[in-house]
C-alpha cells in the first residue's frame with residue numbers, strides 16, 4: 435500500500451506563522467498544474483508493483499484549484515498508477531473557498547475527505563494569524579460541509595498569544611458541535627523568518643507561552659477523549675474508522691510519493707526532496723527532469739525515524755521490531771536509554787512496546803531525540 439501527496443503551492447495571503455512553501459501569485463498556476471501532471475507521469479515506475487490507497491492534496495491551499503483542475507490531477511494519477519477501489523482522497527481546504535455550491539460540486543467528485551483549515555473560531559485569533567477567512571465563514575462552511583461529507587477533519591491551533599484556556603475550550607466545543615469525526619491540532623510555533631517571529635521580536639505581539647500551550651494540549655486531549663475521539667497521534671484525534679489513512683501510512687513508515695515543489699517522498703530506505711521553488715520546478719519538468727534530491731537513509735537514520743514517529747502514535751515503539759530490523763545492539767541501547775524516562779513516568783513499557791505516558795505526551799519529540807542513536 436502506498437500514498438501520493440500532491441503539493442499545491444499557492445495561497446491567497448501569507449499567514450503570519452507559516453513557513454510552508456507557497457506563492458501568493460497565481461500567475462504560474464496553469465504551468466504548475468501541467469508540471470504536477472508531468473511529475474505524476476514520470477514517477478509511475480516508482481510504484482510499479484504498488485497500489486495507491488490514498489491521494490492527498492496538501493499545501494499551500496489546494497482549494498484554490500478549481501474542481502476541474504483537481505479532477506485533471508486525479509485523472510493523471512488514475513491514468514498512470516494502479517489505484518485501489520476506494521482510495522481515500524483528501525483535499526485540504528480553507529473556509530473562504532468552501533461556498534455551498536463548491537461543497538456540493540466537490541461532494542460529487544472523487545474527493546471523499548475534507549481537511550478544513552479552521553484554526554480558530556475567534557476573530558481576534560484569525561486576525562493575529564492573518565488567516566484569509568473570518569469566524570463567520572469558519573462556522574458557515576462547517577455547517578454546509580457536514581451535510582455533504584461524512585469524513586471531515588478540521589485543524590485548530592492552540593497556544594495563541596492572548597487566547598485564554600477558557601477561550602480555547604470554547605473553540606474545541608464549537609468544533610465538536612459540528613459533529614466532525616477527526617480533529618488535528620497543533621501548537622502555534624514561532625518559525626524563524628516568519629512575520630510572527632518578527633512581530634514578537636518587535637514587541638507587537640506577545641511571545642507564545644510554552645506552559646500555556648502545554649495546558650491547552652491537555653484541555654484538548656481530555657475534552658476530545660471524553661467525546662469519543664481516540665488520540666492516535668500527538669496532533670491527531672479521530673473517531674473509530676476515521677483516522678487519516680494518508681497520515682497513518684506515513685507514521686507507520688509506508689512509502690509515499692511527494693509530487694510538487696517542496697514535496698517529500700519516502701520509499702522505506704530513501705528520502706527525496708523536490709526543489710522548493712515554483713519556477714525551477716516548472717522549468718525542470720518542462721525538460722522532463724525530476725527536480726529531486728535523494729538521500730539514502732543509514733540504519734541509524736531509519737532507527738531514529740522509527741523512534742520519533744513511534745513515540746508520537748498510540749502504536750508506540752515495538753521492541754521486537756527494533757531487534758528484528760536493527761539488531762540486538764539497538765534494542766539494548768533503546769531499553770537502556772528509556773530507563774530514565776520510565777523512572778520519571780514519561781514512558782512505559784506494555785506488551786513489548788514503549789509508549790509515552792499522558793504526562794510525557796506533550797514532550798514526546800524531545801524524549802524521542804534522547805533515544806536517538808548518533809552516527
Ligand code: SF4
Pocket residue numbers: 444445446447448449452453454456493494495528551
Ligand atoms: S493557508 Fe496554510 S499554507 Fe497558506 S500561508 Fe496559511 S498556513 Fe501557510
